[in-house]
Amino acid sequence: MLSTVKKRIMLLFGAKFYVSSGSIIFLDTRRKPFGKVKIRKQFHLFSLSLHPPSSLGYQLLKLQRWYIIGFVSFSDMDRISGLSDELLVKILLLVPTKVAVSTSILSKRWECLWMWLPKLKYDFRGCPEPEGKRLLLFLDRNLPLHRAPVIESFRLELYGSYLTPENVKMWVVIALSHCLRELDILYESYPPSKPIVLPSNLFTCKSLSVLKLDGDIILDVPRMVSLPSLKTLQLQSVTYSKDETLQRLLYNCPVLEDLMLHLRDYGDTMQKYFKLVDDNDKSHYCLIEHMPNLIEAHLDVSLTHIKSLIGSITSVKRLTICSRFDEGFVFNRLEHLKVCICNDHSSNQLFRLLKSSSILQELNLFSMEDHEPQGMDDWNEPSTVPECLLSSLQTLSWSTYTGEPQERDIVVYILKHALHLKTARIKSYESAVPKFDMLKEFVCIHVKMDRISELSDEVLVKILLFVPTKVAVSTSILSKRWECLSMWLPKLEYGHRDCSEPESKRLQCFLDRNLPLHRAPVIESFRLQLISSRFKPENINLWVAIAASHCLRELEILYESDPDKPIILLSSLFTCKSLTVLKLDGDIILDVPRMVSLPSLKTLRLHKVIYSKDETLQRLLSSCPILEDVVVGLRENDTMGKLIVAVPSLQSLSFYIPWSNDIDGFVINTPALKYFKLMDRNYRSYNCLIEHMPNLIEAHLDVELDDMKSIIGSITSVKRLTICCSQVITINSFHFM
The missing domain is CATH 3.80.10 (Leucine-rich repeat, LRR (right-handed beta-alpha superhelix))
Incomplete structure (x- = not known):
């Protein structure tokens, strides 16, 4: 019996000892006695006596008081062994997993108790290689036999060249099969080329509420993800397999409350691009370390307290944001900013961002997909102009402009103070803000300071080409500077299918009066859609003749009128050397003269026209050498x-x-x-x-x-x-x- 006790005590303590007079004397590292076990009553029980409290042995047992369990009994009289399994498992939870497993050698009563532990932690760090290999073999052999129906937590701290990703993956799969609630893995691979790819069923674990991953772990989130119970997510220095990996993971955690991200400092694409979409509006903790090499970030979050999040991306060059933003941050590298204006605090947030971005070059106001634009709220004009407006902003885009007074005031403010602005694109639904009204409104802003008017005629004409001819012509009323600009337009388009009789009359008068005054040396295209008996054939022929005299390159006419009033196009059209495209549709008589020469014509489209003679088409085609x-x-x-x-x-x-x-x-x-x-x-x-x-x-x-x-x-x-x-x-x- 004494030898059995000696063996068990040695296994528990790993200490040196000797036997003297029925007692076991323990020696410390200096080979001095620090404790004694006396065997009594036929060795069924033993007692422990220690040297003074200051001794090494007392300190050891004070720190590890759970070792006393091993000294209480080795027989049927063992009172602790008489407790229920449930209570004994709770006692074992008070000690590290390694020690709890060691109790399996005490007796058959304790042999399998540790297999019911709901919390498991295995630490390979600091283990000598032989001990680490023994632990690896132990997990491979014993973890599949674990009996706890629910594993509340499974923690692995892994380091060593003898560890393989396959081992770790198998252990995680086994833990998941026990309704795992908390998974915590720290993995430092050696060599670094052996990262873990976690099993895909981890991302469909319905019971998982806490996930903490740190180190050489590849996060490869499959398309099918469902983590309905996950409330805490901590990812430190992991590797993301794709750019959308993190977004896909977060999007499928409907009750996530606590998020911590720490991106890698070496060789990770996430270091340069970061995207976070968090629709959970419940207050939860968020910690993200600073990312000094970040180039582009996309934030769409509902959090109210995101100082650490904003603070971590201040080195970004491109930022897309839909979130609250507080003062106190400086974006000293930000050049491109896209701001979603779906929130009721958009205007104040916009100007806080502008004040924080001293070298901003491009500003884009828009609404993200599935975000309902709310428009800008009322705002007070800043007491100081943001530095980026005065020194660097070159492009302004607004794709959801509604024409509301507060939005107009913001546009006016930016146009007024953006001294280096080159391009402004303002888009709106035609029903909300007619193009002409919007153009007149913004150009009138510049009538006072008139910076647009300082541009060359050539540039202004190019700007007018972006709007319909009717709108371009209407700018002539804005100021004397704009009065004649439309006369230099190289592309002209008049009329439309739904043109009313009064409108047709006004259009005919306008063309009769103004087309002869057109100044463009070359008319690249001249398009007429005339659906009314109001238009007279002689007027139309006059307009075509005027256009042809300006080295016309493309002519397109759609004419639907009374069948008794078709147009007979002028013969001079068929000797226009510059014409490359001719498209005629409707009540037009094609009377091709004997002398025809269209040396540049490449495209000819004739739809439902009237041919004056049988040979008309043949004569026309034969006179187009490069058709x-x-x-x-x-x-x-x-x-x-x-x-x-x-x-x-x-x-x-x-x-x-x-x-x-x-x-x-x-x-x-x-x-x-x-x-x-x-x-x-x-x-x-x-x-x-x-x-x-x-x-x-x-x-x-x-x-x-x-x-x-x-x-x-x-x-x-x-x-x-x-x-x-x-x-x-x-x-x-x-x-x-």
Whole structure:
């Protein structure tokens, strides 16, 4: 019995001792006695006596008073062993896991008690390598046998080259299978190239309420994430597999209350980009260490106290923010700022941010996706102008402008004080703020200080090209500086399909009076949409002639009026050397003179126009030496002779023949053609001759012809074919290369 007691005591204490007169004497490191165990009553019980309280032994047992458990009994008389398992497990929770496991050698009563522990902590740090390897083998062998139905906490402090990520991953999986509530892992891999990738089922653990990860751990969050009980999350120096990893994790923690992030200082992409979306409006703790190398940050949080969060990103260069912002921070590197204005405190927050950003170059006011813009609240003009307005701001963008007085005041203030502003983009719904009203309002702001007016005419004309011609012309009433600028516009577009009779009358008067005064040496495009009997053919011809005299490059006319009042375009149009695009649609008579020369025309589109003679179209096409794109749509209930298209340069040809058009046939000779489209709804039989198109790439056929041999035979070199025809085609007769 004495040898058994000696063995158990040695295992518990790891101390040196000797036996004398039925007692076991313990020696300290200086080989001096510090305690004695006396065996009594046939060795069933033993007592412990110590040297004075100042001795090393007393200090040891004072600090580790739980060792007394091992001295109480080794027999059926053991009173502690008579307690229930539940109570004994609670007693074992008062000691470290390693010591609790050691009690398994005391007796069979204690052998498996530790396996019911709901809290486990294993520390590899500071362990000699042999001891660490024994602990690793112990966990591999015994953790799968753990019996506790719920593991309240599982803590691992890991260090050592003998540890493998596979071991750690297996231990975590086992702990998760016991309804794990708290997981705490500190892992320092050796060598550093052995990080842990945690198992994916960790991120679907419904019982997990606390997750703390620190060190060489790769956080690879799967698409399916659900942590409905997680309230505390602490991530220190972990590695994020993707930019959206952290956002995905936080988004799927609906009851998260406590968040702490500490990003790595080396080799981590999160060091340069940080995004945090936290929709939890409950007050919770948040600690994020400073990120000195941060370049871009995106914050969308509902927290009210976020000083540590804002303080950690002050070195950022690009910031997107939807959050409260207090004074006291300095963004000395911030150049690009995007502010979501969905909050009722947006205006004051905006100017606090401007005051904190001395070198800001770009300001963008917008609403994030799924955020409802509330508009700016009332604000008081700052007593001092933010430094960035005076020295660095170059671009202002506002994509949700509503025209409310407080918003207008903010725009006025920025335009007034931003001395280096180059670009201002203000967008609004047309129903909320008509474009002209907004333009007039903002330009009137500058009538007093008129910095826009100091720009060159060339720049101002380019600005006017961004708005419809009607709006650009309206700026002439703003000031004398703007009075004639619209006359230099190279692109003109007048009329629209819903133009009322009074509006049509005013437009005709305006064009009659002002178009002859137009000053642009080149009119790049002249577009007319005239849907009214108010417009007279002679007026339209006059406008076209004026445009053609300005080296016109693109002419587009849509004219729908009384059938008895079609336009006959002037013959001078067909000798315009600068014209590259001609698009005509509607009640327009195409009367091509004998002398035709359109040396620059590349695109011709004729839709439902009237051809004065059968040879009109052929004459026009043959006089366009570099023509590349032709679209012809014939009128219904019209009669036309044979349609001939012979253009060597043509690359794209589209024909539409309605069911009621009486055509004698057509001949097509276009060897360079790459795209061919024929839609023929005419059920009448007529001759069709199409020469082979060796360069054809794509063809679209939708025809009612009885004889398809000529058409099919001409397109056998095609690469892409779309076909619909009413007649059966014998494919064997053709070979598509």
